Amino acid sequence: MVRLVKRLILAAAGVLLAAVLTPALAEPAHAAGAGTAQGGAGRAGGGPAQAAPKPKAPPAGVDITGHQLAEPLRLRAATHPAEVAAVIDQVNWLSRTGAAAGPKPDDLGPKYTVVVLAGDVPTQTYDLYPLALGGPRVYRPAKQPDPAHRAKAGWFLGRLNMSETLRTAGVPLERQLDTVSGGGGVGGGERVLPDESLKPGKDLGEAMGELQRLLLLNVGVLVAITVGLAGIALLIRRRTR
Structure with missing residues (x-):
């Protein structure tokens, strides 16, 4: 019984560690990809970015x-x-x-x-x-x-x-x-859709906020499970002595 509880504690700790480290590892990768894309755009342009063409004048x-x-x-x-x-x-x-x-x-x-x-x-x-x-x-x-x-x-x-x-x-x-x-x-x-719903930047920010809240909720649940399993293991260990 003690071994089973220890295995559950180790598994919960591993899941908690993975949940915490995944966003941290994903952000540098995203930044690196963005840097590579910008570097490629600079090389394709053959030097400094050229000024965007002036928009055409509206019809008279x-x-x-x-x-x-x-x-x-x-x-x-x-x-x-x-x-x-x-x-x-x-x-x-x-x-x-x-x-x-x-x-x-x-x-x-x-x-x-x-x-x-x-x-x-x-x-x-x-x-x-x-x-x-x-x-x-x-x-x-x-x-x-x-x-x-x-x-x-x-x-x-x-x-x-x-x-x-x-x-x-x-x-x-x-x-x-x-x-x-x-x-x-x-x-x-x-x-049919309002103009606000056509702004991808706003939708992306809201989606990231929801993802962060969900991640924090999952971390909280994992912490509660880990603490509970540790308490059970400690109680079993005291009774088996």
Whole structure:
């Protein structure tokens, strides 16, 4: 019986030691891996890190033409920043490849052409169909005003708030009461996940905190078990004398 208790004490002590030493050994390894990655990045760059390229200036405005518009809507970021940003948000997420065919012409509804400007120079153009059957649609022509913006022609599902965005910008459309407002991903609508949940640094910190608390709890349990086994061993040893 005494030997069995001693073996249990040794086993518990070994588990406790492993639980305490594992995080300490993992951190240097992680630091070494990070150092190696940074060193490799420095060698690949051939010397000191180069300055990151300057971000492109935001578009200066948009022109909108289409159904029941006697003249183009000319929105500029200097005077209508919110409207310009909202209209560009309808097309700035498009992937490189869209569908080859769209809905039937009779199902498209009114068409509105959006031209994105850099300064006074047209750079991109898109056809928007906010009232298309089955949901808003966007068509990106292959021929773009700026040769630098080469793209494949394609059809895309539009954001659900396309009609309200265009109406707010000045397009004569009836108000859509069932439209979900806000930004969102493909197909429109608000994000299902809040912005805070998309921050990996915050999630990683919370996960590490939970891991540390769990580790401390396990260590506490192991210490309690070890103390209990030691007490039992001591009691048995006294009785067997």
